[in-house]
Amino acid sequence: xxxxIILPVATRFLMPLMLVFSIFLLLRGHNEVGxxxxxxxxxxxxxxxxxxxxxxxxxxRLLPLDPRFxxxxxxxxxxxxxxxxxxxEKPFMTGxxxxxxxxxxxxxxxxxxxDLGVYVLVIGVxxxxxxxxxxxx
Amino acid sequence: MTALSITILAGFLIAILAPFLTRLxxxxxxxxxxxxxxxxxxxxxALQRDxxxxxxxxxxxxxxxxxxxxxxxxxxxxxxxxxxxxxxTLVILYGGEYLRDDPHLERFFLWVIIFMASMLGVVTSGNAxxxxxxWELTSISSFFLIGYKFEYESARAAAWQALxxxxxxxxxxxxxxVLLGQITGSFEINQWMQNPNLVQESAxxxxxxxxxxxxxxxxxxxxxxHFWLPNAMEAxxxxxxxxxxxxxxxxxxxxxxxxxxxxxxxxxxxQVVPWVGLLTLVGGAMLALGQTDLKKxxxxxxxxxxxxxxxxxxxxxxxxxxxxxxxxxAHALYKGTLFLVAGGVDHSAGSRDIRKLGKLAKLMxxxxxxxxxxALSMAGIPPLIGFISKEYxxxxxxxxxxxxxxLTGLAVLANVANVAVAGWVGIRPFWQQPEQKDEDLHPHxxxxxxWIPPLVLAITGLFMGVFIQGAAQTWVAASTSAVLQEITxxxxxxxxxxxxxxxxxxxxxxxGIVVYLTxxxxxxxxxxxxxxxxxxxxxxxxxxSMRAFLSVAGWQTKILQSGYLRYYIITIIVTTVxxxxxxxxxxxxxxxxxxxxxxxxYDVIFIVIIIISALLVxxxxxxxxxxxxxxxxxxxxxxxxxxxxxxxxxxxxxxxxTLTVILFVLVIYQLPKYTKTNYPIHANALNIIVSVAGGxxxxxxxxxxxxxxxxxxxxxxxxxxxLPLAKGHNVVNVILVDxxxxxxxxxxxxxxxxxIGVFALLGLKKGSKGGGNS
Numbered sequence: 069x070x071x072x073i074i075l076p077v078a079t080r081f082l083m084p085l086m087l088v089f090s091i092f093l094l095l096r097g098h099n100e101v102g103x104x105x106x107x108x109x110x111x112x113x114x115x116x117x118x119x120x121x122x123x124x125x126x127x128x129r130l131l132p133l134d135p136r137f138x139x140x141x142x143x144x145x146x147x148x149x150x151x152x153x154x155x156x157e158k159p160f161m162t163g164x165x166x167x168x169x170x171x172x173x174x175x176x177x178x179x180x181x182x183d184l185g186v187y188v189l190v191i192g193v194x195x196x197x198x199x200x201x202x203x204x205x
Numbered sequence: 206m207t208a209l210s211i212t213i214l215a216g217f218l219i220a221i222l223a224p225f226l227t228r229l230x231x232x233x234x235x236x237x238x239x240x241x242x243x244x245x246x247x248x249x250x251a252l253q254r255d256x257x258x259x260x261x262x263x264x265x266x267x268x269x270x271x272x273x274x275x276x277x278x279x280x281x282x283x284x285x286x287x288x289x290x291x292x293x294t295l296v297i298l299y300g301g302e303y304l305r306d307d308p309h310l311e312r313f314f315l316w317v318i319i320f321m322a323s324m325l326g327v328v329t330s331g332n333a334x335x336x337x338x339x340w341e342l343t344s345i346s347s348f349f350l351i352g353y354k355f356e357y358e359s360a361r362a363a364a365w366q367a368l369x370x371x372x373x374x375x376x377x378x379x380x381x382x383v384l385l386g387q388i389t390g391s392f393e394i395n396q397w398m399q400n401p402n403l404v405q406e407s408a409x410x411x412x413x414x415x416x417x418x419x420x421x422x423x424x425x426x427x428x429x430x431h432f433w434l435p436n437a438m439e440a441x442x443x444x445x446x447x448x449x450x451x452x453x454x455x456x457x458x459x460x461x462x463x464x465x466x467x468x469x470x471x472x473x474x475x476q477v478v479p480w481v482g483l484l485t486l487v488g489g490a491m492l493a494l495g496q497t498d499l500k501k502x503x504x505x506x507x508x509x510x511x512x513x514x515x516x517x518x519x520x521x522x523x524x525x526x527x528x529x530x531x532x533x534x535a536h537a538l539y540k541g542t543l544f545l546v547a548g549g550v551d552h553s554a555g556s557r558d559i560r561k562l563g564k565l566a567k568l569m570x571x572x573x574x575x576x577x578x579x580a581l582s583m584a585g586i587p588p589l590i591g592f593i594s595k596e597y598x599x600x601x602x603x604x605x606x607x608x609x610x611x612l613t614g615l616a617v618l619a620n621v622a623n624v625a626v627a628g629w630v631g632i633r634p635f636w637q638q639p640e641q642k643d644e645d646l647h648p649h650x651x652x653x654x655x656w657i658p659p660l661v662l663a664i665t666g667l668f669m670g671v672f673i674q675g676a677a678q679t680w681v682a683a684s685t686s687a688v689l690q691e692i693t694x695x696x697x698x699x700x701x702x703x704x705x706x707x708x709x710x711x712x713x714x715x716x717g718i719v720v721y722l723t724x725x726x727x728x729x730x731x732x733x734x735x736x737x738x739x740x741x742x743x744x745x746x747x748x749x750s751m752r753a754f755l756s757v758a759g760w761q762t763k764i765l766q767s768g769y770l771r772y773y774i775i776t777i778i779v780t781t782v783x784x785x786x787x788x789x790x791x792x793x794x795x796x797x798x799x800x801x802x803x804x805x806x807y808d809v810i811f812i813v814i815i816i817i818s819a820l821l822v823x824x825x826x827x828x829x830x831x832x833x834x835x836x837x838x839x840x841x842x843x844x845x846x847x848x849x850x851x852x853x854x855x856x857x858x859x860x861x862x863t864l865t866v867i868l869f870v871l872v873i874y875q876l877p878k879y880t881k882t883n884y885p886i887h888a889n890a891l892n893i894i895v896s897v898a899g900g901x902x903x904x905x906x907x908x909x910x911x912x913x914x915x916x917x918x919x920x921x922x923x924x925x926x927x928l929p930l931a932k933g934h935n936v937v938n939v940i941l942v943d944x945x946x947x948x949x950x951x952x953x954x955x956x957x958x959x960x961i962g963v964f965a966l967l968g969l970k971k972g973s974k975g976g977g978n979s
Contacts, residue, residue: 093856098933101852103941109860116867136964143957146950159265161946165932175932179942182949186942189953193960194864200967201871 079121086114094187095173095180104183108190115195124202127195135196142189149181206260209248210276213329216241216322223318224311231310235301238314242293242321249286252278259687261331261395275331275393280683284530285328285452285459287680288537292451293321295545295658300443302654303548313353313441320346324452328459333382333392340378340424340460343453344371350444351437363439366747370433374423378460381416384409385467398466398690405470414468417460418477425457425511428485432744435504442548445500450507451541455533458514462529466690469521478519485512487615490622494720495731499547499557499630503540506583506626509619510536513598518688520605526688527695528597530681535582535594538666542579543630545659546572550634552655554648559629559724561646563639569651571660573635578663580631582670584624584717585710588699590670590677592710595620597697599706617713624717629724640725673697775891778899785902799908808848811841828879832869836862853937 090111097103119127131138153162165177219241227234252260261277278286300317304310323346326339345368352364386392388407389400397404404410421427426434437449448454461478468474489509496502510532517529549572551557554565566573582591598620602612669677674697682695701707720727739745767773804812818837825831843858884892923936923944933939941949 097935097938098942099935101856101935103853103935103938105941106853106856106860109857109864113860113863113867116864120867136960139957139960143953146953150946150950157265159267159269161950163931163943177932179931179933179939179946182946183938183942186949186953189957193956196960197963198864198868198871200964201868201875 075121079117083114083118086117087111090114090187094183097183098175098180104186105190108187109194111187111191112194112198115191116198119199119202124199127199131195135192135199137192139189139192139196142185142187142192144185145188146182146185149178149185152178152181206252206262206276206278209245209252209278210262210264210329212241212244212248213276213322213325216318216325220315220318220322223314227311227314232301232305234314235297238301238318239294239297241318242290242297245290245325246287246294249278249283249290252283263331266335272334272392273332274335275395276329276335277331277395278329280680280685280687281459281462281530282328282687284534284680284684285455286325288455288534289321289324289328289452292447292537292541292662293317295541295661296443296447298654299446299545299548299658300441302652303443303552304441309353312349313444316346316349316353317444317447320350320448320453324456327456331394333386333394333397336394337375337379337382340420340456341372341375343448343456344368344375344424347371347437347448347453350448351440353441353444354439357439360439363433363436367433367437369751370423370430370747374420374430377416377423378420381413381420384413384416388413394463394467397464401467401470404467410468410471411473414471414473417464417468418481421457421460421515422481423457424460425454425515426485426508427457427481427512427515428488429743431485431489431508432742432747434508435501436744438498438500438504442500442544442551445504446541446544446548450503450544451537454507454511455514455537458511458518458529458533461515461518462526462684462688465518465521465526465688475519475521478521479516480519482512482514482516482519483612483615485509486516486619488512490619491731492735493626494622495728495735497559497728497732499550499559499562499634500544502559502626502630503543503547506623507536507540509622510540513616513619517598517601520601522601522605523685523689523693524597524604525601527681527685527693528594528601530684530688531590531594531597531677531697534669534677534681535590535666538662538669539579539582539589539591542575542659542662542666543583543627545655545662546576546579547630549651549655549659553651554634555646556643559633560640561643562634563637564635565648566635568648569635569656571656572651575656575659575663576631576635578667579659580627582663582666583627583631584714585620586714588667588670590666590673593670593673593697593699595713596701596706596710599709603705603709613709617709620713621717621720624714625720625724628718628721633721633724670699673699771892775895778895782898782902785906797909797912799912805848808845811844811848814838815841826881828869828873828876832866832873836866839865853935 090107092107093102093110094104094107095102097107115127115131118130133141150161153164154160156162156164158164161178161182163177163179165175169175219238223234223238226237230237259277259279259282261275264274264276266272266274297314297317300313301310304313307313320343323339323342327336327343330336330339348364348368351367352360354360355364382392385397385404388404388409389397391397404413423430423433434449434454438445440449486509489505489507489512493502493505493509496505514529514532514536517525517532547557549569550562550565553569553572554562556562578589582589585592585595587593598616599613602616603609605612669675678695678697681697682693685693685695765776815838818834818841822831822834822838825834839858839862843855843862846852846855846858923940927933927936927939931939931943933943
């Protein structure tokens with residue numbers, strides 16, 4: 069089948085944009101519309117766009133880690149964020165914040181880390197499941 | 206105490222690191238990992254303790270629900286912790302050598318250290334719920350350790366059985382502890398003990414007692430739950446020595462001792478506990494006499510000894526409690542040794558059948574020494590600790606107010622079996638000629654790390670007997686005081702003068718030796734006899750109920766899981782509609798009038814798109830058209846969300862719709878060619894009725910919810926507190942990651958599990974074609 073040239077070329081510009089946008093969604097989630105879940109979905113869409121425009125195996129090569137590991141790491145990040153308050157003698161999953169907002173990132177706290185975990189997990193799980201279905205022609 | 210608790214909990218971290226260390230250092234990792242229990246031993250010894258005041262420490266767990274992680278160390282906890290950490294150190298060293306070339310050595314270290322930390326947690330918990338959590342962790346680690354050789358069907362079955370039996374007991378215990386918590390209004394065991402009358406006068410107390418007794422009986426392998434323990438001998442020998450003889454199976458005894466101040470005053474205690482123990486004491490001993498496998502012999506006598514401890518606690522006199530504590534210590538020392546010896550013999554000679562073993566003394570002198578010392582202790586010969594322990598057992602029964610002669614007679618009977626088994630396991634394989642020649646056996650020399658641990662344990666047993674007034678007396682005094690909740694003086698001595706107990710001991714020994722010598726005729730006869738009996742035994746009952754359980758599961762699966770997506774959807778919709786209609790009809794007489802708002806013209810556009818697409822889906826001629834139309838519906842709904850100011854929902858909906866379309870497109874490639882099925886008219890009618898009913902119900906519910914004024918305090922609470930408490934403006938996201946963060950954690954875990962499920966299902970399909978993606 070003749071492959072269209074438009075999609076791969078567009079992807080080259082679209083994918084980084086979408087990935088940046090997903091991080092933007094993740095970071096602003098606490099105050100504006102967004103959050104780790106939707107951010108993760110957008111990032112996963114970006115990666116799947118790449119897989120569709122080139123090939124699933126190209127995406128496998130692009131990923132630094134097996135998506136299974138990415139998903140697992142995400143779950144561990146979220147879980148770990150819940151344990152941080154224990155070191156301050158507060159109950160599991162109490163939000164702890166750095167008082168002064170950081171440049172670019174804004175206010176950072178354990179819920180931000182938790183959301184990051186959700187973001188990473190969603191990317192991992194979605195890419196993992198979709199790639200399971202995808203087969204190279 | 207703080208340092209001790211932190212050390213104990215650090216075990217879980219060390220366990221996780223253990224596999225990496227094992228990959229680096231192979232079996233030599235044992236020398237590093239043994240430092241963990243050793244550190245616990247040192248800290249225990251360094252703690253100065255009075256006999257009654259126990260140091261304790263509380264970490265906040267869920268303070269808002271009154272839950273604290275309380276750790277405490279009284280005399281009873283100290284005695285148990287010393288055994289767990291002390292024998293644990295030796296078992297890790299031994300295990301490293303025993304499983305030296307095993308490809309799964311890292312799993313042994315991982316689970317044995319998790320078990321160690323959990324078991325130490327059990328005996329130092331001051332809060333009943335914390336105790337329960339650790340208790341279950343010991344069951345789980347026991348499951349993985351019994352199933353260590355998972356390639357074998359028998360190991361998997363034994364692991365599964367142990368988990369089911371002890372896990373069911375764990376559930377009973379949770380119910381019992383919750384009842385006690387209801388009665389007293391607290392889960393701090395300390396508070397229960399301060400107020401035993403409160404519990405004993407409650408009508409719920411007998412139920413709580415029975416539930417807790419059941420859990421102790423399953424964990425400590427009391428009749429009729431004893432069958433899992435001999436089967437658990439499928440585990441590697443270091444595991445059997447540690448979990449299934451010296452420590453974990455004593456958790457039930459520990460639980461009874463721990464709650465003795467709370468429940469010991471119940472009339473039921475004296476009526477039930479001694480009989481359970483006595484039945485197990487005698488039954489286990491008799492079953493042991495029919496065995497020829499070293500580990501099975503030891504397993505059944507362990508069952509018997511556990512019965513003895515439960516029996517003594519059931520009697521509940523100060524003398525009996527004292528004897529129980531001494532027996533606990535003595536048994537762990539000699540039985541732990543004999544298990545380790547059995548492992549060494551198996552390793553060197555290649556068999557555990559006592560008929561095939563013999564004349565090993567020359568090849569394994571140190572193992573022989575350790576075995577001899579432990580056997581003498583088990584047989585109750587002075588000056589070993591087992592002798593003193595047995596004297597006290599006799600004294601407890603002999604001076605008991607009720608049926609003293611019958612109780613003493615049964616105790617003697619059980620001990621006769623102990624003498625014989627001690628000889629068969631600890632003497633005969635080393636000194637006598639083997640009964641059957643087996644040309645395939647080529648015994649080789651003992652390895653150093655397979656004899657040092659048992660010898661250390663055996664010599665400890667010797668020293669504790671000779672210097673009985675030293676550590677043993679102090680420890681037993683402290684733990685007896687903790688059980689009785691009053692300072693109890695304990696004075697042991699090796700020589701009591703000529704007492705009835707001494708005469709009983711001599712009598713036991715003589716009969717025991719006679720039994721020992723008649724093994725050639727006795728064992729096969731008894732074995733045949735037990736085999737006949739086993740057809741009505743609890744093991745058969747277990748396998749029958751498992752089969753019944755599985756067939757019920759299969760039957761209901763066949764009914765519910767048709768495998769057709771359309772039937773699932775019909776079932777779901779019909780159930781929901783029925784339940785909603787019943788609830789509405791019975792609960793609410795007059796429903797409020799729904800309020801209509803005028804739809805805006807752009808709302809109407811998207812609603813029309815949705816309706817048209819939905820109608821077209823039913824007529825679609827190709828899969829791609831179906832997907833496109835469903836996508837149109839999804840995107841229109843997302844836009845409606847946006848129009849009704851729910852941007853978060855809309856955004857997620859957009860993203861999910863996009864990915865769903867991609868998923869469908871990927872799946873289509875792999876599906877067979879689309880053929881339009883023409884359903885018979887009645888099937889179509891059913892589908893139409895069900896979908897219309899579902900639609901009407903949802904629409905009706907939506908209208909009703911908007912018509913009923915919301916009295917919820919939740920929404921204003923979240924709106925007000927989102928910024929001050931959680932520092933976020935976006936209430937939706939703040940609820941997700943902070944207020945209800947635990948829910949989200951649960952949900953993402955489910956997401957992960959779902960992904961694993963998809964992977965497994967597709968992997969099965971791909972496996973037949975060979976190779977996955979990676």
